[in-house]
Amino acid sequence: MISVFCGIEAETRDHLFFDCGFARELRGDILTLCGVMRRVSSWDRELAWAVHCFKGKSLLVRVFKLVWAGHVYGIWKERNSRFFGGKVRLVGDVLKDIKEAVQIWLKGLAISSRVDLRNNSLCVNWGIA
Template sequence: MSVGRVVLVIRFEKQLNGDCGLCGTTLEDRDHLFLDCSFSRNVWSSVLQLCGWHMDVFNWVTELRLAIDMLKGGSLLTVILQLAYNSFIYFIWKEMSVWIFQSRHSSPQDIVQNIKESVKWRLMEKPLYRNSFVATSLCINWGLD
């Protein structure tokens, strides 16, 4: 268990064994929480499918490297993936916090819906150019009509 987590556990008098609160299978660490965990892997896989990418999800380090290498430019797909990646990190972390402090769980589908809403709100003010089949499909999948 990390030092920061121990401090939180002591402060809020919550007893934790260090296992992942999302899947309960192994000790939680950054790599596990963000993509080794079956819960977060399911969420990220669903996000990629919304973008039209049907591919395997790798571990945290590999996905981060892919994001750094591939998410450059200003296409609608790139912008959505950048926003979705940031939202994914936020909502997975938030889900873990809710589990720790409120003992509540959301489904992976709920988290995907939260990510969709976050992306939608961030793109609301921007002009969306539907100049290709890919852009049109993205707008439909993400509810940006």
């Protein structure tokens, strides 16, 4: 099956979630909001990076885990909306949904180290109170 995002490539797991321009842009925007400057790679490499970086209980790790799930779910939801409903949204719309989900998931979380510049930046970028 051909990707509903680009209409050119086969819809493989790698293409759908990380190689397609739509997914790559979304992932890049997510990484930027997390303060991470790195190129988006393949599914296997992104997963290996996640396994390496998603250890501990810091705010950054919590946000990483949430946005990983949000990225995969957002891409899958957008793919199905396009495929079954013919509705197309922009990357910014999907990112907005992910940001709202992160805000809901972290609502009420006591963020004790707001003095930490990285935590403060995460809170500002993701709209976490």
